[in-house]
Amino acid sequence: MPKSYGTTFTADMVLAILSGRKSMTRRVIEKIDMYKNIKPGDEIYVKEAWQTRENLDHLKPSELPTDCEILYRAGDIPIPLPRKWRFGMFMPEWAARIRRTVVATRVEKLQEIITEDIKPCPFCGAEAQFENCWSGYSCDNLIYITCSNIECRVGPSTDAYKTKRTVVKYWNRRVSQRLTEWR
Numbered sequence: 001m002p003k004s005y006g007t008t009f010t011a012d013m014v015l016a017i018l019s020g021r022k023s024m025t026r027r028v029i030e031k032i033d034m035y036k037n038i039k040p041g042d043e044i045y046v047k048e049a050w051q052t053r054e055n056l057d058h059l060k061p062s063e064l065p066t067d068c069e070i071l072y073r074a075g076d077i078p079i080p081l082p083r084k085w086r087f088g089m090f091m092p093e094w095a096a097r098i099r100r101t102v103v104a105t106r107v108e109k110l111q112e113i114i115t116e117d118i119k120p121c122p123f124c125g126a127e128a129q130f131e132n133c134w135s136g137y138s139c140d141n142l143i144y145i146t147c148s149n150i151e152c153r154v155g156p157s158t159d160a161y162k163t164k165r166t167v168v169k170y171w172n173r174r175v176s177q178r179l180t181e182w183r
C-alpha cells in the first residue's frame, strides 16, 4: 500500500520542482526518520511556506477549514501584505499543491571505508594519521588526526583528545544520505 510523506522544501526548491529542474532530494538519515521508509510507488508531497487569507491567521493549521484558499510563497502570487508566512513544516497534507510519485531511493555513503582503523581523508582520499600536539601548548599530550597528504586542498584535522579511541571516533564519523527521486 503506497504511503504519502510530507517533505519540507525551501521556496527556491519549490520553484525548481515546479519548473521540472528538480527531481530528487538528498536527506541525512537520522535514527528515526521517515526517509528510511519511503519506497518506490509512495508519494511525497511538498511542505512549503504558506499563508491563508488574513481572516484565518489566528487559526492553527488543524483548525483551518480544509477548503480555504492557500497562498504559497514560492510562485507568482504577489502578496503585498506585511504578514508572516506559516512554516512549511506545519503545512497539513490537504494544503499541499505538489505531489510526486517516488520512483527510486537508495542510500549513498558519502565516503567509503577503506581502513578499519582510521578512514582516509574525505577530501583527497589519502591516509590519515595521528599527530601529537606540540608540548608546551595547552593541548600537551593530546592527539589528533589529520590528512597525511601535504598537497591536500583542505587538510582536515580533528580537535585534540586524550585517547586515540576518541579521536578516531570523531575522525571516522561520516553521514549517510538517502536519495529520493520522483516524477
Ligand SMILES: [Zn+2]
Residues within 6 Å of the ligand: 121, 122, 123, 124, 125, 126, 147, 148, 149, 152, 153, 154, 155, 156
Ligand atoms: Zn586530504
